[in-house]
Amino acid sequence: MADVNIDIGKYSLGWSDPEKNVFKPEKGLNEDIIRRMSEIKEEPEWMLDFRLKAYKRFLDKPMPEWVAKEKLGTLDFDDIYYYIKPTENQASSWDEVPEEIKQTYEKLGIPEAERTYLAGVTAQYESEVVYHKNREDLEKLGVLFCDMDTAVKEYPELVKEYFGTVIPPGDNKFAALNSAVWSGGSFIYVPKGVHVEDPLQAYFRINAENMGQFERTLILVDEGASVHYIEGCSAPVYTTDALHSAVVEIVVKPSGKCRYTTIQNWSNDVFNLVTKRAQAYANATMEWIDANLGSSLTVKYPSVYLMEPGAHGEVLSVAFANSGQHQDTGAKMVHLAPDTTSLITSKSVSKGGGRGAYRGLVRVEDGAETAKSFVRCDALILDDESRSDTYPYMEIEESTAEIGHEATVSKVGEDQLFYLMSRGLSEEEATSMIVAGFVEEFTKTLPMEYAMEFNQLIELNMIEAGAVG
Amino acid sequence: MNTKIIEKNIEDKASKDFDDISVKNEDWKYVGKNVFNINNFETGKESKLVTNSEFNVDSNCYNHAINNEIDGANLTSLNDISSPVVDKSIKRPLDKFVVEQFEKVTGGFRLDIEKDFSEYYSINYQSDDTAVPYLGINVDTNTSGKVFLNFAELVKGNTYPLIELFLDKNANLELIISATTDSEIQLINSLYGKLLNDANLSIHLVSTGASFSRSRMDIDLVGNGSRFNIDGVYFGEENQVHDNRVFVNHLGKNTSSNMITKGVLGDESSSIFTGTIHIGEGAEKTDSHQQNRNILLSEKATAQSVPNLEILCDDVICSHGSSVGPIDEKLYHYVMSRGIEKEAAEKLLIKGFFNEVINDESWEIIHDQVSNILEKKYENVLERANNGKS
Amino acid sequence: MEKVKVLKLSEITENTSQLVEVGDKKIAVFNVDGEIYAIDDTCSHAEASLSEGEVFDCIVECPLHGAEFDLKTGEATTLPATKPVVTFKTDVDDEYLYLEVGEDA
Numbered sequence: 001m002a003d004v005n006i007d008i009g010k011y012s013l014g015w016s017d018p019e020k021n022v023f024k025p026e027k028g029l030n031e032d033i034i035r036r037m038s039e040i041k042e043e044p045e046w047m048l049d050f051r052l053k054a055y056k057r058f059l060d061k062p063m064p065e066w067v068a069k070e071k072l073g074t075l076d077f078d079d080i081y082y083y084i085k086p087t088e089n090q091a092s093s094w095d096e097v098p099e100e101i102k103q104t105y106e107k108l109g110i111p112e113a114e115r116t117y118l119a120g121v122t123a124q125y126e127s128e129v130v131y132h133k134n135r136e137d138l139e140k141l142g143v144l145f146c147d148m149d150t151a152v153k154e155y156p157e158l159v160k161e162y163f164g165t166v167i168p169p170g171d172n173k174f175a176a177l178n179s180a181v182w183s184g185g186s187f188i189y190v191p192k193g194v195h196v197e198d199p200l201q202a203y204f205r206i207n208a209e210n211m212g213q214f215e216r217t218l219i220l221v222d223e224g225a226s227v228h229y230i231e232g233c234s235a236p237v238y239t240t241d242a243l244h245s246a247v248v249e250i251v252v253k254p255s256g257k258c259r260y261t262t263i264q265n266w267s268n269d270v271f272n273l274v275t276k277r278a279q280a281y282a283n284a285t286m287e288w289i290d291a292n293l294g295s296s297l298t299v300k301y302p303s304v305y306l307m308e309p310g311a312h313g314e315v316l317s318v319a320f321a322n323s324g325q326h327q328d329t330g331a332k333m334v335h336l337a338p339d340t341t342s343l344i345t346s347k348s349v350s351k352g353g354g355r356g357a358y359r360g361l362v363r364v365e366d367g368a369e370t371a372k373s374f375v376r377c378d379a380l381i382l383d384d385e386s387r388s389d390t391y392p393y394m395e396i397e398e399s400t401a402e403i404g405h406e407a408t409v410s411k412v413g414e415d416q417l418f419y420l421m422s423r424g425l426s427e428e429e430a431t432s433m434i435v436a437g438f439v440e441e442f443t444k445t446l447p448m449e450y451a452m453e454f455n456q457l458i459e460l461n462m463i464e465a466g467a468v469g
Numbered sequence: 470m471n472t473k474i475i476e477k478n479i480e481d482k483a484s485k486d487f488d489d490i491s492v493k494n495e496d497w498k499y500v501g502k503n504v505f506n507i508n509n510f511e512t513g514k515e516s517k518l519v520t521n522s523e524f525n526v527d528s529n530c531y532n533h534a535i536n537n538e539i540d541g542a543n544l545t546s547l548n549d550i551s552s553p554v555v556d557k558s559i560k561r562p563l564d565k566f567v568v569e570q571f572e573k574v575t576g577g578f579r580l581d582i583e584k585d586f587s588e589y590y591s592i593n594y595q596s597d598d599t600a601v602p603y604l605g606i607n608v609d610t611n612t613s614g615k616v617f618l619n620f621a622e623l624v625k626g627n628t629y630p631l632i633e634l635f636l637d638k639n640a641n642l643e644l645i646i647s648a649t650t651d652s653e654i655q656l657i658n659s660l661y662g663k664l665l666n667d668a669n670l671s672i673h674l675v676s677t678g679a680s681f682s683r684s685r686m687d688i689d690l691v692g693n694g695s696r697f698n699i700d701g702v703y704f705g706e707e708n709q710v711h712d713n714r715v716f717v718n719h720l721g722k723n724t725s726s727n728m729i730t731k732g733v734l735g736d737e738s739s740s741i742f743t744g745t746i747h748i749g750e751g752a753e754k755t756d757s758h759q760q761n762r763n764i765l766l767s768e769k770a771t772a773q774s775v776p777n778l779e780i781l782c783d784d785v786i787c788s789h790g791s792s793v794g795p796i797d798e799k800l801y802h803y804v805m806s807r808g809i810e811k812e813a814a815e816k817l818l819i820k821g822f823f824n825e826v827i828n829d830e831s832w833e834i835i836h837d838q839v840s841n842i843l844e845k846k847y848e849n850v851l852e853r854a855n856n857g858k859s
Numbered sequence: 860m861e862k863v864k865v866l867k868l869s870e871i872t873e874n875t876s877q878l879v880e881v882g883d884k885k886i887a888v889f890n891v892d893g894e895i896y897a898i899d900d901t902c903s904h905a906e907a908s909l910s911e912g913e914v915f916d917c918i919v920e921c922p923l924h925g926a927e928f929d930l931k932t933g934e935a936t937t938l939p940a941t942k943p944v945v946t947f948k949t950d951v952d953d954e955y956l957y958l959e960v961g962e963d964a
Contacts, residue, residue, distance in 0.1 A: 379780070381780060384753075389778060390778035393774075393775045394793065396773065399767060402792075402793075403793040404790070405774070405789075406790045408787065409778060409786075409787040
């Protein structure tokens with residue numbers, strides 16, 4: 001198969017606003033910066049203690065050796081800004097948001113989306129939530145949806161009960177870092193029996209050169225409630241590293257349902273190292289829907305711990321690894337109770353020398369009777385420079401569990417390509433269509449506008465070989 | 470001990486250059502308590518290796534007689550070999566255990582297959598104490614042969630076979646490895662195979678014995694058109710651990726590999742299936758498939774499976790599948806609706822499960838023996854389960 | 860169950876921890892503000908030694924992945940640990956600490 005002729009164009013969403021920030025500390029991290037940060041945020045004592053303890057963990061822990069060792073070796077923690085506060089106070093209506101920031105969001109298309117799909121928006125800009133708007137309906141239902149900083153101060157009991165229990169600071173080096181310097185992120189609480197019809201969403205981006213993003217999200221879905229949360233973000237093009245290390249903790253109580261959709265489209269210099277984990281209780285459902293494009297390195301394994309009988313976990317993950325990109329993504333399902341089920345579907349596309357890997361774990365503990373789990377990973381390699389790996393771990397200690405795993409790796413079928421091209425499509429267009437079909441399972445879960453944007457992103461990825469600037 | 474094979478394989482690495490073997494080490498993560506006593510093992514002074522052609526090699530390699538029972542197969546004692554079977558050109562993945570094996574070889578020989586023969590050349594291993602028998606098989610160009618490695622009742626001490634295979638262009642080798650010893654020993658096998666153009670290696674594995682049976686295979690499909698097939702069955706009872714580790718490296722073009730292993734685990738036994746199919750850059754038109762199927766028969770049986778894929782070439786077809794679970798309910802209903810009791814149904818279904826592998830004609834010489842052992846083991850598990858209930 | 864003498868009280872000073880072995884069991888002993896607690900040393904989540912973890916208010920944090928356990932009940936209070944660790948009854952006389960250790964199940 002001839003290589004697709006690549007036109008190396010500019011990354012279309014890459015631009016940067018001239019910075020207008022209120023407080024901009026030096027690069028690097030130390031206890032003093034953490035204390036100042038906590039003070040500016042006016043946090044309660046327990047949160048400062050939590051941060052300092054986490055900072056110690058971060059210093060003690062070594063860098064992981066089992067993934068992308070070379071790339072991670074280039075990460076210089078002292079060369080990053082850890083906290084910037086762009087405006088004085090949070091705005092509660094669209095009009096109050098500063099102009100430059102509004103423009104950023106216009107470019108990202110938020111206002112239009114808001115008119116039709118949004119229930120409320122929390123937007124993260126330079127580590128702080130700048131714009132926040134709750135629709136009245138949500139307030140009436142008793143749904144809490146605000147940024148994490150506000151939640152710590154306004155709903156302390158609720159936050160304190162769960163914060164750090166799904167992902168403790170000592171979990172891994174990057175969770176420790178996030179636990180020490182987290183800023184922004186969303187807090188959602190859905191009361192018993194409440195079904196939030198429209199998806200809740202947030203956008204965030206990195207702006208200042210060498211800016212780290214450490215948002216922290218906590219979602220609590222009470223018994224019988226349901227919610228769908230969407231996030232999608234982008235970053236401008238810079239030649240120096242940008243680090244994004246988020247933590248998302250989710251607790252879904254009995255019969256609750258939560259779907260968390262992410263479309264990430266980072267530019268080529270970002271290191272995207274995320275820890276995402278959920279706990280699903282009796283008959284609850286947790287779905288992670290994840291699309292990863294761009295970034296220099298993405299390491300992300302959304303997990304579900306199936307705590308009680310009837311719990312169900314799903315991960316639908318799509319990753320595109322283009323030139324210079326390494327996507328190491330997957331899922332983890334831990335079955336701890338009888339009659340739990342899980343489904344992992346992973347689609348990975350590698351092109352232009354990119355490297356896509358699926359790394360996952362299905363663990364069924366003794367006693368998780370009749371647990372069922374099925375994993376399907378498919379990979380498409382588009383040219384002979386690219387690479388695809390699969391590292392599936394299955395650890396089964398329960399004899400009545402039914403566990404299956406299937407994986408395939410292949411290239412685009414010559415016949416399919418020929419057929420489409422004979423109908424007038426160029427090779428790029430035909431490839432792009434085939435790839436879109438390959439990931440259709442994912443795309444059809446998205447609200448229409450996202451699906452459109454996503455298909456555009458695929459085309460961008462297929463036709464332009466990553467950003468060179 | 471023959472320094473030639475050691476030099477070639479270890480080069481200037483020593484045991485100390487590798488991480489100690491422990492459950493913290495990815496290679497040995499799932500083996501549990503069996504990992505003790507593997508580091509720095511001691512070999513027995515009286516270990517002997519005997520072949521059916523009365524070829525005797527004792528641990529000090531004093532007495533030997535070469536007896537060419539099959540025309541075309543030439544046996545040379547380890548001490549007399551002038552060159553190892555495998556040359557230096559491919560870097561062999563090693564871990565500390567393999568290094569120790571090379572350093573502590575207790576005896577063995579090189580088998581050269583120079584003319585076609587169609588009956589199996591059998592080697593019955595015997596050991597009373599810890600032994601590290603070496604076997605190097607070299608198959609000449611355009612030649613085909615069959616070898617049966619039997620680790621049965623005569624193997625009573627920990628045995629750590631070290632096997633090297635070299636298949637020249639268009640060579641063909643069928644290898645049966647039967648680990649059916651009843652003894653409560655460790656049987657840890659390290660096998661390396663290098664295949665040149667159009668060579669064909671078929672391995673048939675049976676693992677029903679030893680308390681810890683582990684097999685690590687590294688196969689380099691160097692030559693274009695080379696092929697590797699492996700099928701195997703295993704049955705765990707009591708506390709047995711059946712550990713299969715297979716690394717296949719597709720390096721040439723148009724190579725293929727096909728792997729199917731099936732196991733039943735009863736009592737508190739466990740199965741471990743790990744390894745990597747690696748398809749290198751330029752290994753176009755690779756066709757690789759792998760399947761591992763496990764039935765857990767008893768409550769405390771467990772299975773761990775980590776089949777990795779590393780694909781650096783786009784023009785390939787590659788798939789793998791792995792499953793763990795009880796026998797499919799639907800199959801039970803089907804059989805029982807024909808008037809068969811549940812216990813008999815289960816026995817029948819397990820037989821059918823294994824038949825897919827052992828009914829193949831390449832298993833003919835050991836089919837009955839294997840079928841009987843598998844049946845016996847199933848009955849043992851059933852009896853223990855029934856006794857437990859009463 | 861039998862009472863086994865494991866330590867001299869003077870060996871486990873306030874707000875320290877120690878690893879003791881009884882047969883093939885590894886037990887982590889903690890002195891928290893004068894109170895003695897004993898739990899299984901191996902974390903229920905992975906191969907890690909809890910006697911090396913930090914303690915805050917009767918909660919010990921596993922040094923490997925940060926999972927937290929309540930020293931009084933053995934319960935896992937955060938992920939990634941999902942199973943509790945065994946606790947051992949402690950007893951003291953003037954000089955020594957005793958633990959009640961049963962046979963393996």
